[in-house]
Each structure stands twice: as C-alpha cells, then as structure tokens.
Amino acid sequence: xxxxxxxxxxxxxxxxxxxxxxxxxxxxxxxxxxxxxxxxxxxxxxxxxxxxxxxxxxxxxxxxxxxxxxxxxxxxxxxxxxxxxxxxxxxxxxxxxxxxxxxxxxxxx
Amino acid sequence: xxxxxxxxxxxxxxxxxxxxxxxxxxxxxxxxxxxxxxxxxxxxxxxxxxxxxxxxxxxxxxxxxxxxxxxxxxxxxxxxxxxxxxxxxxxxxxxxxxxxxxxxxxxxx
Numbered sequence: 001x002x003x004x005x006x007x008x009x010x011x012x013x014x015x016x017x018x019x020x021x022x023x024x025x026x027x028x029x030x031x032x033x034x035x036x037x038x039x040x041x042x043x044x045x046x047x048x049x050x051x052x053x054x055x056x057x058x059x060x061x062x063x064x065x066x067x068x069x070x071x072x073x074x075x076x077x078x079x080x081x082x083x084x085x086x087x088x089x090x091x092x093x094x095x096x097x098x099x100x101x102x103x104x105x106x107x108x109x
Numbered sequence: 110x111x112x113x114x115x116x117x118x119x120x121x122x123x124x125x126x127x128x129x130x131x132x133x134x135x136x137x138x139x140x141x142x143x144x145x146x147x148x149x150x151x152x153x154x155x156x157x158x159x160x161x162x163x164x165x166x167x168x169x170x171x172x173x174x175x176x177x178x179x180x181x182x183x184x185x186x187x188x189x190x191x192x193x194x195x196x197x198x199x200x201x202x203x204x205x206x207x208x209x210x211x212x213x214x215x216x217x218x
Binding site: 060061102 | 116145212214
C-alpha cells in the first residue's frame with residue numbers, strides 16, 4: 001500500500017432540500033465544478049448521485065470530490081472569495097452536509 | 110464534463126467505536142484491502158483518515174473507497190462470502206456508517 005504523495009481528497013456529501021428543483025441543482029453543480037477554474041490549488045473535481053442498493057446512504061443525494069495537492073491548498077480554497085461566494089449560494093439549498101478530507105492510501109491489484 | 114464509462118465508486122464512511130484499538134483498526138483495514146484479492150469485480154481500494162479543518166465530518170474517522178466496473182459488480186461484491194465474512198468482523202467495531210455509490214462525472218482542468 002502506498003500513500004499518494006501530497007494529494008488530499010476533499011469529499012463533500014450533500015442532501016439537497018426537497019423543494020430545490022433539478023435545474024437549480026444543475027446550476028449549483030456547474031458552479032461547484034467551475035471553482036476548478038477560479039481557485040488554483042483545486043486541481044480536479046468529480047461528482048455523482050447515489051446509486052447504492054444497501055440503503056445506508058442516510059438520505060444523502062450527491063457527492064462532490066475535489067482534489068488538492070496539500071491540506072494548505074484546501075485551507076487556501078476554503079478562504080478564497082470564489083469559494084465563499086459559492087458557499088453562500090449552495091448552503092441554503094442543503095438539508096445536511098458531511099465534509100471529509102483525507103490523504104488516500106492506495107491499494108491497487 | 111464526462112462520465113467515466115462504467116466505473117462505479119463505493120464510498121464507505123466509518124466511525125470506529127471508542128474502545129477499538131489502533132491495532133484492531135489496522136487489522137480491519139488490511140482485511141478490507143485484501144478483499145481486492147478475493148473478489149473479482151472489486152478493482153481498486155483506497156482509504157484514509159479525516160484531516161479536515163472545517164469540523165463538518167460528523168465524527169466519522171475513516172473513509173474507504175472501492176472501485177467497480179458496474180453496479181452489478183457491487184451487487185456481486187456485496188453477496189460474496191469473503192465480503193460477508195469481513196462485514197461480520199467490521200460492523201461490531203463501528204459506531205456509525207454511511208455507504209454511498211456513484212458513477213463519477215469528472216471535470217479536470
């Protein structure tokens with residue numbers, strides 16, 4: 001097993017509020033993705049919706065995963081004006097959130 | 110933005126019980142990683158501990174991310190005897206769990 005040097009994953013699990021339309025959600029996802037163009041330490045972004053069959057997703061509807069080169073990069077991202085502007089749009093649309101950052105240790109066959 | 114064809118990520122967020130030693134946790138992580146060798150549709154595995162500074166991790170201590178080629182592959186994994194044996198060891202050590210499966214849609218600069 002090996003730790004990917006310096007890479008930190010920023011995982012954001014979200015449950016959107018019932019009243020938020022899919023158009024609004026699409027716009028917010030595009031806004032999230034666009035942060036990659038605005039905030040230098042944010043290197044990549046991927047997202048998806050839950051397709052699990054175990055019913056252990058606790059109501060969370062969306063996952064967003066961003067990649068950074070360091071925890072310092074995440075700190076820079078968190079305080080960046082573009083991130084703060086986006087958070088002000090995103091959070092009112094959310095019912096609940098979990099944020100989990102980690103340095104992935106990989107095990108690949 | 111593009112969807113990685115057929116790839117499905119299986120994200121497992123865990124909070125270990127207070128009384129579980131780091132030796133026990135290490136053994137369980139090795140057991141989880143070893144499933145890659147035992148269960149054909151499980152293609153990759155990575156894990157890590159929370160290093161976030163936002164205090165929005167809701168007490169979760171560990172993340173485990175496995176990669177599959179399809180949702181059918183995850184269903185096969187879930188019912189595989191090696192997975193069931195491992196779950197019987199892992200779950201008694203856990204305080205809480207979230208499982209979230211998704212087909213990542215990537216946006217990379």
